[in-house]
Amino acid sequence: MNDMTAISVVGLGEMGTALADAYLKAGHPTTVWNRSPAKAEALVARGATAAPTAADAIAKSDLVILCVLDYDAADEVLATAETELDGKVIVNLTNGTPAQARRTAEWVTQHGGRYLDGGIMAIPPMIGGSEAFVLYSGPRVTFDAVRNDLTVLGNAAYQGSDPGLASLHDLALLSAMYGMFAGASHAMAMAGSDDAGFRSLLAGWLRAMADTVADTAEDTNLDMQAIALRNIIEASRAEGIPVDLMTQVQALLFGKEAS
Numbered sequence: 001m002n003d004m005t006a007i008s009v010v011g012l013g014e015m016g017t018a019l020a021d022a023y024l025k026a027g028h029p030t031t032v033w034n035r036s037p038a039k040a041e042a043l044v045a046r047g048a049t050a051a052p053t054a055a056d057a058i059a060k061s062d063l064v065i066l067c068v069l070d071y072d073a074a075d076e077v078l079a080t081a082e083t084e085l086d087g088k089v090i091v092n093l094t095n096g097t098p099a100q101a102r103r104t105a106e107w108v109t110q111h112g113g114r115y116l117d118g119g120i121m122a123i124p125p126m127i128g129g130s131e132a133f134v135l136y137s138g139p140r141v142t143f144d145a146v147r148n149d150l151t152v153l154g155n156a157a158y159q160g161s162d163p164g165l166a167s168l169h170d171l172a173l174l175s176a177m178y179g180m181f182a183g184a185s186h187a188m189a190m191a192g193s194d195d196a197g198f199r200s201l202l203a204g205w206l207r208a209m210a211d212t213v214a215d216t217a218e219d220t221n222l223d224m225q226a227i228a229l230r231n232i233i234e235a236s237r238a239e240g241i242p243v244d245l246m247t248q249v250q251a252l253l254f255g256k257e258a259s
């Protein structure tokens with residue numbers, strides 16, 4: 001008999017499918033549900049059990065992983081299962097805002113459930129690997145109770161008891177990522193190249209700079225940085241490349257825009 005924790009995964013988009021697969025690979029009895037039932041078929045072929053409704057999926061396991069498009073969808077799904085939530089641990093890995101996380105936490109708790117919110121800092125192929133990490137927030141006692149089962153998905157990083165903290169830190173980390181991607185696009189536009197050679201140069205440079213983020217020492221050479229930004233803006237203009245991003249960066253870092 002399989003004595004591993006039974007898991008239900010609700011929502012089988014790209015991410016939910018990866019989450020369910022990680023539990024199947026780790027040997028957990030895994031029940032799955034998706035609004036469009038066809039997405040459960042491949043998982044059933046790999047050993048999952050398909051539930052006919054979200055309420056049935058939630059009824060089947062004490063630990064439920066919810067991962068749908070947004071909180072409107074998550075709340076809609078939970079509302080169909082409100083009589084099944086008593087005593088269940090609901091881990092909502094849907095991307096949303098701290099306010100949405102707090103509202104859903106309150107609603108689930110009012111219906112007898114134990115709620116953890118989460119932010120997945122990985123893309124589907126990384127799930128279950130050593131590079132994947134997931135941020136969690138909610139009652140510490142709930143996190144500790146399911147921590148071992150959550151590590152199947154990746155490193156489990158507890159952020160605090162306020163259910164909104166995982167979302168807040170998730171969105172903060174994503175904002176840095178989008179800033180990086182925007183900067184990388186600007187770099188490729190300036191270089192007039194997105195070929196493999198330039199991309200490799202860029203990736204190496206970003207990796208080296210990423211390591212300096214952990215360094216809390218004050219950067220004292222602000223004059224030098226201000227001149228570099230001014231030169232970037234001047235050279236970009238000369239190449240006919242829009243400078244809106246860089247003037248915003250300049251304003252953010254130095255409180256002024258290019259003259």
Ligand SMILES: NC(=O)c1ccc[n+]([C@@H]2O[C@H](COP(=O)([O-])OP(=O)(O)OC[C@H]3O[C@@H](n4cnc5c(N)ncnc54)[C@H](OP(=O)(O)O)[C@@H]3O)[C@@H](O)[C@H]2O)c1
Pocket residue numbers: 011012013014015016017034035036039067068069070072073074076077093094095096120121122123124
């Ligand atoms: N993919 C990533 O790289 C990644 C990384 C980190 C976090 N995430 C987060 O993970 C969550 C899911 O992302 P995903 O990549 O799996 O998205 P996806 O492939 O677009 O899948 C969306 C899922 O939400 C379901 N859904 C949408 N509206 C629904 C509703 N009203 N009721 C019930 N189910 C509904 C869809 O069901 P149907 O199949 O029936 O349409 C599908 O299962 C998102 O919050 C996303 O931000 C994703």
